[in-house]
Amino acid sequence: MRIMRSHRPLTRPLPAFLIFLLAALAGCSTGTRVVLLPQEDGTPSSVVVRAREGTGAEAVLSAPFQRATAAQGASGAPRIDQADPARVRADNAALFDMAPPKGKRYTVYFDAGGTVLTAESQKVMEDVLADALARSGGDIVITGHTDTIGTGASNDVLSAQRAQQVRQILIDRQFPAERIEAAGRGERDLAVPTADETEEPNNRRVAIEVR
Incomplete structure (x- = not known):
C-alpha cells in the first residue's frame, strides 16, 4: 500500500515526512494503493493517481480516505473506493507515529x-x-x-x-x-x-x- 497525504499547490518541496511515506510505500507485490489523508486544517485537497506512465489512465482522489488501487501491470484507470480511516491508521500506526507535530x-x-x-x-x-x-x-x-x-x-x-x-x-x-x-x-x-x-x-x- 502507498499512503499519500493530501496536498494543495505548493511553492516549496514536499515535507520530509511525505517524501518518506511515498518512498517507503511505493508499491506491493500485487500493485499500488494510494489513500488520500485529510489536511490538518480541513481544507479541500486532491491527488491524481496514474496506473502506468504514458497510458493516460488515471483517477482523482478528492475526499479524505478515498483509495485508489492499481493492479500490477494494469493499463486501465485505478479502482477507487473508500478506505476505513480506523483501519488505515491501525495498519500503518508506525508511519502515523512518525508524522511531524500539527502546525x-x-x-x-x-x-x-x-x-x-x-x-x-x-x-x-x-x-x-x-x-x-x-x-x-x-x-x-x-x-x-x-x-x-x-x-x-x-x-x-x-x-x-x-x-x-x-x-x-x-x-x-x-x-x-x-x-x-x-x-x-x-x-x-x-x-x-x-x-x-x-x-x-x-x-x-x-x-x-x-x-
Missing part, C-alpha cells in the same frame, strides 16, 4: 501606520521561534495585513513590509531563510470587518503558520 498558528500585531510590533507581540515572537526551531525540517508561512486606513495600493506595500519584518526577525534568530515564505494581503481578509478609512488594531497584523 500552529500565531498572530502578531503592529502599531498604527508602520512595521513596529506591539510590545506584547514581541513576546509572542519568542514563542514562534521556539516552536519553529523545535520542528526538524519545519517551515513558516507569514501573511501580512493592514486596516483600511490609506489606499489599497499603499496597504499592499505596508502589509508586505510587515510580513518581511517578521521574516527578518526569524532569520536574525537563525531560522533558515529558505524555509520561510512571506507575503502581504493588504486590507483584504480583515479580521474585523470595517468601513474604509477605519483604524482597527486587530486588522494591523501578521498571521504566522509554523508547520
